[in-house]
Amino acid sequence: MTEATIALVTGANKGLGRETARRLAGLGWEVFLAARDAERGAGAVAELAEEGVHTRFIALDVTSDESVAAAADAVKSQFGRLDVLVNNAGIGGPRTDPADTRPDDLREVFETNVFGQVRVTHAFLPLLRASDHPRIVMVSSGIGSIAVITDPKVRDIVPVALGYPTTKAALNMLTTMYAAALPDIRINAVDPGYTATDINGRSGFQTITEGTDAIVRMATIAPDGPTGGFFDRNGTISW
Ligand code: NAP
Numbered sequence: 001m002t003e004a005t006i007a008l009v010t011g012a013n014k015g016l017g018r019e020t021a022r023r024l025a026g027l028g029w030e031v032f033l034a035a036r037d038a039e040r041g042a043g044a045v046a047e048l049a050e051e052g053v054h055t056r057f058i059a060l061d062v063t064s065d066e067s068v069a070a071a072a073d074a075v076k077s078q079f080g081r082l083d084v085l086v087n088n089a090g091i092g093g094p095r096t097d098p099a100d101t102r103p104d105d106l107r108e109v110f111e112t113n114v115f116g117q118v119r120v121t122h123a124f125l126p127l128l129r130a131s132d133h134p135r136i137v138m139v140s141s142g143i144g145s146i147a148v149i150t151d152p153k154v155r156d157i158v159p160v161a162l163g164y165p166t167t168k169a170a171l172n173m174l175t176t177m178y179a180a181a182l183p184d185i186r187i188n189a190v191d192p193g194y195t196a197t198d199i200n201g202r203s204g205f206q207t208i209t210e211g212t213d214a215i216v217r218m219a220t221i222a223p224d225g226p227t228g229g230f231f232d233r234n235g236t237i238s239w
Contacts, residue, residue, distance in 0.1 A: 004028060004029055004030045005024075005027070005029040005030070005083045005084060006029070006030045006032075006075070006079045006081060006082050006083045006084070006131075007021075007024050007029050007030070007031045007032065007082070007083060007084035007085075007086065007219065008031070008032040008034055008058070008060075008071075008075060008082055008084070008085055008086065008124070009021045009024070009031065009032070009033060009034060009086040009088055010034045010060055010062055010086065010087055010088050010089040010116075010120060011034070011035065011036075011062070011088045011089025011090065012033040012034055012035060012041070012044065012055075012086075012088065013033070013035035013037065013040040013041045013043070013044040014040070014044065014197070014198065015197035015198060015199065015208070016088060016139065016192055016195060016197060016208065016211050016212055016215065017033075017034075017086070017088040017089065017139075018033070018044050018048075019208045019209060019211070019212045020086055020088060020212045020215050020216060020219070021033040021044075021048070021055050022048055022051075022053050022055075023209075023212055023216050024084070024086075024216065024219060025048070025053045025054055025055050026053060027220070029084075030056070030079070031055045031056065032055070032056050032057075032058040032071075032075060033045050033048070033055040033056065033057055033058070034057075034058045034059070034060035034071060034089075035057065035058075035059070035060065036059070036060065036061035036062070036067070036089075038057070038059055041057045041058075041059065042057045044057075045057045058071050058074055058075070059071065060120070062089045062112060062116030062117070062119060062120055063111050063112055063115070063116055063119075065119065068119050068120055068123045069123055071123075072123040072124055072126075072127060075124070075127055076126075076127055079127075080127075080130060081127050081128075081130035081131045082124055082127040082128050082130075082131060082134070083128075083131045083132075083133060083134060083135065084134075084135045084136075084137070084219050085120070085121065085124050085128060085134075085135070085136045085137070086136075086137045086139065086215060086219060087116075087117045087120055087121065087136065087137065087138050087139060088137075088139040088215070089112065089116060090112060090113045090139065090167075090199070091108070091109055091112045091113065091199070092109075092163075092164055092199050092200070093106070093108070093109030093113070093161065093163030093164040093167065094106070094109070094161065094162075094163050095159055095161045095163075096161065096162075097160075098160060098161065098162050101161075101162045101163070105162075105163070106162060106163050106166075109163040109164060109167050110163075110167055110170075112167075113164070113167035113168065113170075113171060114167050114170045114171060114174070117138060117171055117174060118174065121136060121174075121178065125182075128185055129184070129185075133186075133223045134184070134185040134186070135185065135186040135187070135218070135219060135221060136178070136185060136186070136187040136188075137188060137189075137190060137215055137218045137219050138171055138172075138174065138175045138187070138188070138189040138190070139189075139190060139192065139215060140168045140171045140172055140175070140189040140190060140191055140230070141164070141165075141168040141191055141192070142154075142191040142193070142232065142237065143158055143164060143165045143168055144165055144166075144167070144168025144169040144170075144171060144172050144191075145168075145169070145172070145191070145230070145237065145238055145239055146169065146239065147237075147238035147239060148237070148238065149165060171189065172189050172230060172239055175187055175188065175189040175228065175230070176228055176239075179227045179228030180228065183227070185227070186218075186221055186223070186225050186226070186227045187227050187228065188218045188221075188226060188227060188228070188229045188230070188231060189229070189230045189231070190214040190215050190217075190218050190230070190231050190232065191214065191230070191231070191232040191237060192206075192211040192212065192214060192215060192232075192233075193206050193210065193211055193214075193232055193233060194206060195207070195208060195210065195211030196208065197211070210233060213233035214231050214232050214233045217231070217233075218231060
């Protein structure tokens with residue numbers, strides 16, 4: 001029998017993270033459903049268990065060094081390695097007019113969407129290096145793509161704000177740099193597409209499952225699959 005793939009999804013108590021955890025566990029993988037709130041995380045694990053899907057709750061707040069270190073220790077003691085890390089946790093950030101936005105208004109969204117992904121990636125790298133086929137999926141957004149955001153077809157429908165778009169643009173460059181530095185790990189950014197979740201007040205037009213197609217595809221790529229790319233559910237997209 002081949003060993004199960006070990007995966008961890010951050011921000012997985014709801015939305016795209018929960019659906020990603022559900023789909024990866026459905027492949028027979030051992031999936032850590034990570035959430036910052038124990039009640040919400042354990043609740044999601046229990047709901048999935050009622051559907052016959054087994055996941056493991058793990059406490060992980062991407063903004064806390066202690067929390068992330070404890071989660072990495074827990075995965076190490078249970079499996080000694082991690083095959084797939086899905087850096088999914090994210091927040092929307094302030095929607096204030098750029099002219100009225102101060103640095104302090106942006107700290108929380110950068111702490112979560114950018115420094116959080118660095119904190120988690122850094123902490124789990126030793127466990128990923130212990131895998132025969134390590135993969136990292138950075139859950140970015142088309143809103144972090146300068147090519148997309150300046151496209152006349154899109155420009156006028158995306159809210160103008162300094163926080164969320166710049167954090168996802170930073171995450172895209174983090175992906176590029178990590179991929180250049182770590183050629184033995186497949187590291188890709190994905191745009192889920194506009195999906196009905198709490199982050200957008202459920203205004204997205206895609207289903208939650210459609211929103212996880214690109215995440216699942218990049219989580220399941222082969223050892224000779226792409227690295228350092230940016231994908232949506234239809235294929236490669238522009239930075
Ligand atoms: P969501 O339903 O609001 O889920 C966000 C998840 O992130 C929640 O589980 C939330 O936990 C978690 N989270 C927030 N701060 C955290 C922290 N400090 N530590 C750990 N977890 C934290 O939104 P979603 O749409 O599923 O978003 C998932 C990812 O997809 C995000 O990175 C988002 O930017 C990206 N994305 C979404 C769309 C879309 O249309 N939905 C499009 C492009 C990209 P709590 O429940 O505890 O708050």
